[in-house]
Amino acid sequence: MHSPVKIGKWKIPANIRGGKASQFVFFFFVSCLLWFLIKLPNRYTSTVSLKPSYSGVPKNKLLVNPPRTIKADINAKGMRLLGMKYFGREVHIDLSGLRKKEDRFYLLAGDLKKQLTNILPEDVEIRQFASDTLFFSLGENIIRKVKIVPRTDITFARDYRIYDSLTVSPPEINVFGPDVEVNKLDTLYTSRVTLKDVNEDIRMNIAVEIPQQYKNLEFKNKKVVIKARVERFSEKKFTVPVFVINVPEEKSVKTFPSEVEVICEGALKDISRLRPSDFRVTCNFEAITDSVKYLPLQVSKMPETIKKVELSRHGVEILVKNSEGDAR
Template sequence: MKPGKWKIPDSIRGGKPSQFVFFFFVSCLLWFLIKLPNRYTSTVSLRPEYSGVPQEKLLVDPPKNIKVDINAKGMRLLSMKYFGRNVDIDLSALRKKTSDTYYLLAGDLRKQLAGSLPEDVEVRRFAGDTLFFSLGENITKAITVIPRTDITFAKDYRIYDSLTVEPENVEVFGPDVEVNKLDTLFTVKLTMKNVSENINSAVALDVPSGFGHLKFKDKNVIIKARVERFSENKLTVPVFVINVPEDKEVKTFPSEIEIKFTGALRDISKLKPSDFKVICDYRAVTDSVNYLPLKVSEMPETVKETELSRHGVEILVKQPASEM
């Protein structure tokens, strides 16, 4: 090929369809370049950079983009439409709507954008007439933690007293508009199978979405529980009658009853009949009823469940010997 001359590719010289595509592309490119100096109106997305927030306030989830119709030359418009543009937004002159909601009117925003956009860019219209903002004050609050668990135990084993969380309350720091929405915090679910030993597990807090500005003094808590082997035992205990008039003497039939109880093996093996009290109430006696229901009125705290061998006893009433 001689210097200074263009060589047309064989694919273009080889057929009419290829020539058409090539010249169509060149025509479109020339048309595009010719039109670029002209002015057009289109919607672009601006990326705001906020300043001027009052020192005692915190900006919560501000708008990340502002949609606006602008009029500009083709090249400028093309650049802003596809690459966006950062703009400065001063919030020192916000208008107040509620205790934590503020806003800027389109007119206020138009004045500010005039200083951030090039002189040849004309702001025509905003996607909304008003831009809203949420401002909060940083506060600290103690939030109650509730454990989520899925625990199954080995045969005859169970929790001795109760499941506990340490700490029971977690201090949360952040904007009041978020902190005040929290009354409780749950943990991530603790799953344990076939448990026969004490529980002592670190579990993370399950922070709900939408609270990204909060800081937690503790991000994990300890779920604890004392686990014991449980068993059943039986004792024969006397039956007591309460509310007996002074002028009456009563006996029950039977005078003793068997009580079956459940508790931790280490506890129930030490219990005696005197640790329980089974009663019936004389006031339930009528001319036609002398069968009184029984209930357990006293038992050790270590006993979890009780069951009596019968639901009631017969009562025999007689006058004192001195009156006969």
């Protein structure tokens, strides 16, 4: 008994390895080859991808991301069409005759056909293009400053936080390239920075992320420094008097209570030097009406180093006396 012959994962039984079956396969292959060779001289129409190169760009202009392929329906003999379809065909496109409408530059299908007819062999006929119009972006080289925005995820150790603000140096970078691309850029972002339990100043070199569509532009800096001053924060309370402003000369006033507590928050190094006289709490006499004797309070003076301030109460009652001594 004959053992089967293995081809890959398939097994051909021995009883069909020879004889009529193998002869049929051979003659079938030869027939297909002959048919293919006979048909090659015939003309056919098929869609092919042309590979353009460009010249004749208008003076002082730059060609930005032009079309890399042009699809067209071509009628040609089988052998030539086969080569163009599967191996491509390089063609040269002259842009000196570009049409313009407002800020858009383009060539019509008729413009392309006229140029390609002079380039392609005589037996190649262009039937139509996939698009009636081929658009082009032209620009001028410019330099523009683009803002850099840090992307951070920062948590701080207990009672620690940024003293003033997190900054980027430089805050803007110069971008050079065609205006049609550069003008689309308003903001660039850094790579994300993740820091945990921070209790000291921050200073790091970090990369600027360049979106893929802008890889061809030139960037003066692709790295920036992010930095921030970090301090320990605390609270402190002061008892300060309440002052009434805009009191007429013929009036005298008294508030109840006459003092309030100011609760301030700031860096430990700053609040340790504070005094009650650094704060001023006021209410406005002009806010009094016949029905309102309760005046809201506001902090009208405090050190710039204080990040947050609260009052122990929002307002005070007020007693008004005329110069003759009558209470109101």
